[in-house]
Amino acid sequence: MPEGPSILILKEAVQQFKGKKVIKASCNNKTLDANILKGQTITDFKSWGKHFLICFPKFTVRIHMMMFGSYRINQHTEKPPRLNLQFEDGELNFYAVLLHLIEEPLNKVYDWQADIMSDKWDSKKAVKKMKAIPELLACDALMDQQIFSGVGNIIKNEVLFRIKVHPESVVSAMPPKKVKEMINEAIKYSYEFLEQRNAGTLNKHWKAYNQKICPRNHIPFRKENTGRSHRTSFYCEECMVKYE
DNA sequence: CCCGGTGTTACAAC
DNA sequence: GGTTGTAACACCGG
Incomplete structure (x- = not known):
């Protein structure tokens, strides 16, 4: 749920x-x-x-x-x-x-501007909050409810795979354009998630979460506990870039 | 001794 | 046995 x-x-x-x-x-x-x-x-x-x-x-x-x-x-x-x-x-x-x-x-x-599914969502504010945390990892940023309220482990994994960013990338080492892409994809995928859940097809569209093989180059995904909360990340070492 | 931060554990249902 | 997630602790350094 x-x-x-x-x-x-x-x-x-x-x-x-x-x-x-x-x-x-x-x-x-x-x-x-x-x-x-x-x-x-x-x-x-x-x-x-x-x-x-x-x-x-x-x-x-x-x-x-x-x-x-x-x-x-x-x-x-x-x-x-x-x-x-x-x-x-x-x-x-x-x-x-x-x-x-x-x-x-x-x-x-509540900071309504932090809710990814609110029409009050504010991307600039999210960038600011991420910049305020040194050494913040991409996987932790997405899971941080004060920054991306509503993102959970499924959305985290799907977003990082789609933008080809390694979960343990350091956000401050990512090009600003890539950070924006992460934010935009978090919003975009959340609405896809909504549609797919309504249609009963959510897991059919998973590209990374709970998957064994990278659909881009067909090598096995790594499955590791990542970040401060040690939540599972599925990632491909070939196609996902680790910024550090 | 308190405070904030960190890390571990507990709990939920199937 | 594993987990779409937090909250409650214990512990530690200052």
């Missing part, structure tokens, strides 16, 4: 509940007191990267799907939901998600 584009799909899917009043709510752990939601009207659904936001007049419920979060709309699974919201004419269930109550104004909490 969880990279940025999947959250947009979720946001789209729940629009029927916008403006609707929660008549009953429950949460099966202590991370959120669901009682406060009862009788509240949902003013909007928003997203910031991988964060899904249910907005109420005086607060917001933040939902993070982590790796295995799921949801059902007007349905439920056998397992008790982490969060259940009941409406006059439907219900919303979330499973294995992380919940958090935001009481501050969202504009204070």
